[in-house]
Amino acid sequence: MPTDKSQTPQNQTPQTPIIPFNIPVCPVRGSVIYPTMVQHIDASRAISIAAIEAAMEEEKVILIVSQRDKDVDDPTGEDLYDVGTACNVLRVRKNPDGTVQMLVTALSRVRVARYTQTEYLRADVQEVVSKPGKPVELKALTRELNEKFESVIQGGKGLTPDAVQAIQGKEDPSELADFIAFHMDFRLEDKQAVLEEATLTGRLKKVLTLLDAEQEVMAVQQKIRAQVKEEIDRNQREYYLREQMKVIQKELHGGEDGETDETEELRTKIEALGLNPDVKKEIDRELNRLSRMHPDAAEASVIRTYLTWVTELPWNVRSDDQLDVNEAARILDEDHYGLEKVKDRVLEYLAVRQLRKSRAERGEIDASDVNKGPILVFTGPPGVGKTSIAQSIAKALGRKYVRIALGGARDESDIRGHRRTYIGAMPGRLIQGLRTAGTKNPVVLLDEVDKLGNGHQGDPSSALLEVLDPAQNFNFTDHYLGVPFDLSEVMFIATANYPEQIPPALMDRMEVIDFSSYIEAEKLEIAKRYLMPRQLNQNGLKSNQIQITDAALERLISNYTREAGVRNLEREIGTVARKVARRLAGGDAKRVKVTDKELDRYLGQSRYTPETEAREDTIGLATGMFYTPVGGDILFIETSVSPGKGLLLTGQIGDVMKESARAALTYIKTNAERFHIDKDKIDNSEIHVHFPAGAIPKEGPSAGGAIATSLISALSGIPARHDVAMTGEITLTGRYLPIGGLKEKVLGARRAGIKHIIMPKSNEPDLRDIPLHLRSSMAFHPAENLDQVLDVAIVGGLAALERGVQAVPSGGEGSGETGEPVKRAPRRKRNAGEAPASA
8 A cells, every 4th residue: 555655866876777567456445656666565365465476576576556436445457447557667665464565666657458366466558748839838738837836835835845846846847847736635536537647738737727726725724714703703613614615515515504404404404394485584593693603602592492492383284174063973972971052063063074084085066165164162050061173173183182271371372472582482372283183174172261370471362363263363473483384283172160251252152162061860870871880980990899870879979069061070970889899809798789768978978969849828928049150059039027217138148139129129019009919118118138058159130030929928818839939030110131051050940859840931941951861851931020929939829919919928037917937948068169059
């Protein structure tokens, strides 16, 4: 192998030997030797050592020729160039490690006619005779070559002083060109081309061209050094090296900014996202900023996090919709019992999408119209299946499901995200949810949308206006991203317990689907079909190890839970299952049957005692109905008339109920003569109206009819019927106005044993929501005015009032004049944690 050592020709060289026609070949890697040079050759390969030994035994002439590929260890003639240098071997020395060091002097260029292979290579060669060319041209080229070499050396080319002196001392143009080509770090192919050039002028031109290219490279290097020197701090060596690398890459990429492996990886990911040009322009700007920053800079960390968010968002990733209404119906029926109206509306919604998709596939409508439609909002009390219905919709569509809890959110940034200028900034919950889903068309549940707050950081409900508007959400811009993201393919579903608390502008963008309370029969079926199997599985039980009878479940529903949904019911079933599991694990039993009489053993004393109807008709006692988020029930309203003045209301009632009582009293005063009530008695008596369960807050206008009935009964001395419950708002003229929550109120009254219901005539359409078997077992009395209410609610009807007939004497403790006490229904005890009632 050639070493880096070179020597100028000796002042006294031996007489040039004649070059034989066939000589041994010593292949070298990565180097070219030119005529007149004296060079050390280190040989370690067997093929080279054998060739050297053969040359020493013959004429001491050997061919030094370069390999085309330096990685080939056992070259053949095809691996070598056709032009090499014939050299005279001056000295050979064997080293202890078996290698051979040879000193040669290069004689002349030779062209190989044929290579032959034995244990080493031999070649038939012919000397290449140089053609000098025109003297004037030769002189000009020689002068230009000297000047160019001088310019390169002055430009800072790192050659040793001995090499520079040796080259500058050459007067022969051929030697000058050869020595420059040898000492400059040109490519092997370029050095070989100089060796193969037969004409002297051509050789000089090739070397001049190589020096020109070298000078351009050096100019670029100087430019790089100047740029780096201006951009960085000289005291930061590591930073200096990175900046220099970036500037080098900038020149190599034709002016593009230099890129590290990290930025290159991010750039590859961003290219694969398929962003629209406007978005990509902004993202590329941030990426270019990152590539120019020090990796440890604080700003670089912020940009790196931002770009990571961008690359992880599903800009163009979708899941295929499975729009099959029949399959969706099967899934909804499989996952939920009851809720028929809700299921029908959801299936209608999906059917519209299915038809739109079919039309879009036929090209009749634009594909973007497939996802257009109303935003559904599921309203109703807790635990009735709002969230699980949304999950079933996602399952039926084959879409990802994302739940975003909005309860208590008071900051606009929860929806729109924080701007990146803030420390710890993050995108809003929508963008976070989409990253979690991994698709741009998931089903997104906006849970508890009625519980959005309004703080000093902005109104999150206002931010939702754009999200839920199909005309705007295709261009939704999160503050953190700073670029628009298309939300038009997202299927939004909202849930709320109190729809009246949703801002009107937001409500206007949504279609309400109301979830009513479950009746006891539905709760029983849900418990048997869904809750029992789930709780048995969670508590390690098998179906053959425990049996809870239907009677036990019915008692558990009525005496241990008070709710519209089934969440607490499932908890109580889980409590029973855990206690049974303990008995089984302790060996006390192998199979347990839980009956209604044994519930006290597992759950303790009954927590709730359902209100029951009064035992008999009583003066001053009317039965109203109320509704809370956990269901409906009856409410007794008691009135007592005693000496004094004024209207006294007790029982923790709200302003609306107080106004209902005052309106009822005014109506009675107006009609006192018709009802045979003494006006002086009204003016000179303290009329005390009490609403039992005084610790429970009560509010709402729908107790107006019951209050009026209680007052008229107490003042007229005619009892109110104990088997009648009523609901409805009254006015000063006695009109009976509609109310809400009729189904829940009727279910509560039926549970208490009431057989007759008085309700506003305007609420008759709501009776369709009540199961047929319950409607057939109760009598409903629609009323348009208070006279029609009194005709049913008072013993003897309106005729008894107008005749002034007192069916039962009154007085004493209650409201009458004979001193006999008024009979009262038992008071319902207050249940811990019970929600305020709405009459």
